[in-house]
Amino acid sequence: MLKLILADFKRTWAANLLLLTLIALATGFSVFVHLEERALRLGSARAAEAFDLLIGAMGSDTQLVLSTVYLQSAPLALLDRKHFDDVEKHPLTEWAAPVALGDSWFDSPLVGTTPTLLTRNGTRALAQGRMFANTQEAVIGARVKLKIGDQFVPLHGQAGQFDAHVHESVRYIVVGVLPPEDNAWSRAIFVPIEAVWETHHLGDAEHVRDEDDGDEHAPISAIVVKPKSIAGAYQLRDLYRQGQTLAVFPAEVLTKMYATLGDVRTILGKISLAAEALAILILIAGAVIHLRFHARQIAALRAFGACAHTIFILIWLELSLLSMLGMVFGVSFGFLGAFFVSHEISAQQGFPLPVVFEREDWKLLLFLPVASIALLLPASLGYRYSVARYMRDSGA
Amino acid sequence: MNRRILVKEAVVRFGPQTVLDISRLAIGQSVRLAVMGESGSGKTTLLNILSGLENVSSGEVWWGDMRLDSLNAFQRDRFRGRNAGLVLQDFYLYPGLCVLDNVLLPTRLGAAAEGENLEERARALLDQLGLQRPRQSVDSLSRGEKQRVAIARALLNSPGVLLADEPTASLDAQNSAEVAELLVALARERGSTLICVTHDKALAARMDFCLELSKGTPVEAVFETSAGTDAEC
Numbered sequence: 001m002l003k004l005i006l007a008d009f010k011r012t013w014a015a016n017l018l019l020l021t022l023i024a025l026a027t028g029f030s031v032f033v034h035l036e037e038r039a040l041r042l043g044s045a046r047a048a049e050a051f052d053l054l055i056g057a058m059g060s061d062t063q064l065v066l067s068t069v070y071l072q073s074a075p076l077a078l079l080d081r082k083h084f085d086d087v088e089k090h091p092l093t094e095w096a097a098p099v100a101l102g103d104s105w106f107d108s109p110l111v112g113t114t115p116t117l118l119t120r121n122g123t124r125a126l127a128q129g130r131m132f133a134n135t136q137e138a139v140i141g142a143r144v145k146l147k148i149g150d151q152f153v154p155l156h157g158q159a160g161q162f163d164a165h166v167h168e169s170v171r172y173i174v175v176g177v178l179p180p181e182d183n184a185w186s187r188a189i190f191v192p193i194e195a196v197w198e199t200h201h202l203g204d205a206e207h208v209r210d211e212d213d214g215d216e217h218a219p220i221s222a223i224v225v226k227p228k229s230i231a232g233a234y235q236l237r238d239l240y241r242q243g244q245t246l247a248v249f250p251a252e253v254l255t256k257m258y259a260t261l262g263d264v265r266t267i268l269g270k271i272s273l274a275a276e277a278l279a280i281l282i283l284i285a286g287a288v289i290h291l292r293f294h295a296r297q298i299a300a301l302r303a304f305g306a307c308a309h310t311i312f313i314l315i316w317l318e319l320s321l322l323s324m325l326g327m328v329f330g331v332s333f334g335f336l337g338a339f340f341v342s343h344e345i346s347a348q349q350g351f352p353l354p355v356v357f358e359r360e361d362w363k364l365l366l367f368l369p370v371a372s373i374a375l376l377l378p379a380s381l382g383y384r385y386s387v388a389r390y391m392r393d394s395g396a
Numbered sequence: 397m398n399r400r401i402l403v404k405e406a407v408v409r410f411g412p413q414t415v416l417d418i419s420r421l422a423i424g425q426s427v428r429l430a431v432m433g434e435s436g437s438g439k440t441t442l443l444n445i446l447s448g449l450e451n452v453s454s455g456e457v458w459w460g461d462m463r464l465d466s467l468n469a470f471q472r473d474r475f476r477g478r479n480a481g482l483v484l485q486d487f488y489l490y491p492g493l494c495v496l497d498n499v500l501l502p503t504r505l506g507a508a509a510e511g512e513n514l515e516e517r518a519r520a521l522l523d524q525l526g527l528q529r530p531r532q533s534v535d536s537l538s539r540g541e542k543q544r545v546a547i548a549r550a551l552l553n554s555p556g557v558l559l560a561d562e563p564t565a566s567l568d569a570q571n572s573a574e575v576a577e578l579l580v581a582l583a584r585e586r587g588s589t590l591i592c593v594t595h596d597k598a599l600a601a602r603m604d605f606c607l608e609l610s611k612g613t614p615v616e617a618v619f620e621t622s623a624g625t626d627a628e629c
Contacts, residue, residue, distance in 0.1 A: 004501070007492030247518055300488035304549060305477025306505035308470055314505070387488070388449040 005318045019286040023326025026279030030272030032332025035355050037265055039342045043353035047183035050248040053233055055223040055240045055247045065253045068222045071109045071184045078219035087223055090230035092154035097341040098220040100196040103154045108144050108152050112196030129176035135195035138172040142180035143187040150174045170199050187350035233377045280371050287319050287378035299387035315380035398460035399425045406439050406455030416612040418520035428590040430600035433609035439593040447559050448472030448479050477506045481550030487542045489534045496530035499549045519523040521548040524566045540571030557589040564596045
């Protein structure tokens with residue numbers, strides 16, 4: 001029986017290959033959409049895990065999260081330093097750190113901050129080297145393509161922006177490397193926040209500051225806050241949601257974003273379902289054509305004593321095998337595709353996008369039984385072929 | 397089993413057209429009968445109702461004690477698989493498979509019990525028919541060789557009746573003669589009834605009787621020999 005199926009596949013390999021490819025494409029597409037959407041969701045959520053509470057200037061909460069958590073370059077309204085001083089001293093705050101964004105070195109954003117953020121207030125050590133000790137030193141994220149001892153000149157803004165220019169008089173030396181992290185910050189370069197202030201005040205003689213004292217108007221992009229408790233986190237958030245500041249839990253903003261994306265997800269889900277339905281239809285159409293092609297042989301087998309039911313099972317097996325193979329290829333291609341695209345995005349964004357199958361994915365396997373049941377229809381056509389008809393047609 | 401075939405008051409109609417109308421035809425066991433006639437005279441239809449590939453519109457078809465026209469299509473398939481060997485003009489070999497697999501295929505896919513030493517019997521038959529390479533693909537065979545494979549397939553279950561539809565029509569003269577010779581010799585050797593629909597006078601000459609049809613009814617029955625068998629019309 002297997003020999004017969006193999007002989008059939010071999011003889012009509014081009015048509016079978018086409019069918020196989022179509023099924024593989026349809027399943028591959030839906031697997032890809034499914035996995036990639038999940039990867040983006042999981043990856044971005046994990047990347048935000050390190051940030052408990054973010055405080056920024058009044059504006060868009062989404063922009064605040066995109067700029068600070070994912071380091072997407074975009075102009076962000078600035079806060080005065082005095083807000084940071086207030087938060088830091090607040091009794092509900094475990095620790096707080098300022099963040100100043102805007103400069104870059106090639107693909108790496110430059111983040112002005114304090115050692116508190118990098119060591120999580122002393123709870124985590126650097127992977128290599130030491131913390132920056134003055135405004136000429138920098139600590140780099142694990143994915144930055146520099147090493148300890150390297151020197152570099154930062155760019156104001158991001159490469160490619162119209163007003164980007166090199167800060168020629170500033171030169172940093174790398175003194176430490178952070179442990180690897182699953183977020184965008186692993187591709188960032190960290191310098192003392194004072195260095196950022198200094199850089200931007202250079203050439204502006206009136207603003208040259210006294211050594212490290214409280215210029216309460218020194219600008220910062222955002223404040224990362226680690227509250228002492230969950231209740232404290234909510235109180236702090238409410239407290240800084242008034243006036244000129246904005247306080248958000250990144251997870252909360254992400255949830256809002258996913259809700260928006262959820263519609264897209266539903267649409268994609270429907271498209272992939274339609275693709276699968278199309279694949280089944282193609283399979284049936286292909287099967288009918290395939291059987292038309294073999295009708296004489298099938299009819300003859302019956303004439304020579306083969307059992308019609310056995311032939312029915314044979315045809316059905318052959319078609320089911322084809323759809324199963326197509327599905328196996330499709331799932332593999334979909335997985336590899338999602339893996340590849342995730343890898344590309346990770347390389348750009350700095351946080352990994354996990355391509356994983358979850359328990360709910362068993363639904364994808366429904367394609368197989370549905371296809372198999374649908375294929376009963378064309379397979380039953382085999383019953384209708386009569387060799388007597390072909391004998392009549394061929395003369396005599 | 398009594399393998400006398402009897403057709404009584406058999407009429408086959410396709411739509412309004414009557415293609416076969418036989419009041420009585422009896423074919424005795426081990427008889428060799430040629431069925432001749434113009435195209436459209438109902439020769440193939442007669443063969444089809446004898447083999448159960450088609451059923452009569454009215455009338456009776458008996459194989460010994462079995463009334464074939466009372467069976468449904470699946471039952472007739474099974475009955476034919478067990479009791480009749482079929483050789484057709486266009487061979488109907490399964491492409492892509494080897495000679496041996498082609499001989500074995502219908503039986504292997506059949507509902508009937510396979511019997512013992514199926515493959516051994518197939519190889520012996522092929523040998524007898526002069527086909528030396530059972531593993532050769534049928535696609536590379538000549539037409540004469542293909543028809544020999546078809547004959548081996550028909551004979552595999554040692555059927556009591558061999559039914560052939562124009563077995564030599566698509567072959568050249570030499571292959572025609574050889575195939576006709578083999579068909580007759582093998583039927584005789586097994587004591588099988590042989591019914592050949594044919595235009596081939598040389599093949600018809602090897603038969604005991606010749607039945608000529610015209611417009612669905614017998615016009616002439618030629619009784620050239622009578623070797624203790626009966627054929628009536």
